Amino acid sequence: MKKIIILAISILVLGAFTVKATNPIPSYNVHVFGQASFQETGSGFSTSSPGDEKRDMNIQNGGGSYCPGASVVTVLVYRLDMKKSQGPFVIADGETLAVPIDNQEWGVQMDSSGPVTVSVWANE
Numbered sequence: 197m198k199k200i201i202i203l204a205i206s207i208l209v210l211g212a213f214t215v216k217a218t219n220p221i222p223s224y225n226v227h228v229f230g231q232a233s234f235q236e237t238g239s240g241f242s243t244s245s246p247g248d249e250k251r252d253m254n255i256q257n258g259g260g261s262y263c264p265g266a267s268v269v270t271v272l273v274y275r276l277d278m279k280k281s282q283g284p285f286v287i288a289d290g291e292t293l294a295v296p297i298d299n300q301e302w303g304v305q306m307d308s309s310g311p312v313t314v315s316v317w318a319n320e
Contacts, residue, residue: 221304222317225258228269229311235276235303236318249299251320255306258313259289267310276301 219226219234226232253273260267268288273295274281280298287293289312297318304316 219316221253221302222315224315224317225313226315227311228306228308228314231305231307232314233303233305234316236301249320250296251299251318252294253297253302253304253318254292254294254316255285255287255304256292256315257287257289258315260310260312267308267312269306269308269312269314271304271306273297274303274305276303 219232221234221236223234255269255271255273257267257269268286270284270286271293272281272283273285275297277300282295282297285293285295302318306314308314
């Protein structure tokens with residue numbers, strides 16, 4: 197089990213460096229099969245030093261249409277300056293994960309076990 201977790205972390209971290217962001221944050225009802233990446237761009241949040249402002253990065257697994265209940269999403273939430281990351285987290289069908297983040301710009305790298313519909317957004 198430990199090897200699987202280490203492998204998943206390695207894949208997500210390497211993917212964060214090699215996969216170009218294809219989806220902006222916020223994105224709603226995006227069809228994903230395999231890997232996908234989401235990034236905040238021009239959100240108006242500070243790119244200087246982190247402040248006291250806190251908000252949540254929300255990731256929702258809307259589930260798969262082919263095999264409802266069977267598609268899970270593994271996500272890694274990372275700051276775009278690569279100084280912080282959180283996860284990996286596993287999100288089952290129909291669940292929403294809220295990860296506390298600071299006022300910097302963040303990204304989400306995900307890997308799905310099957311075709312799913314996901315939504316990713318940040319709120320204060």
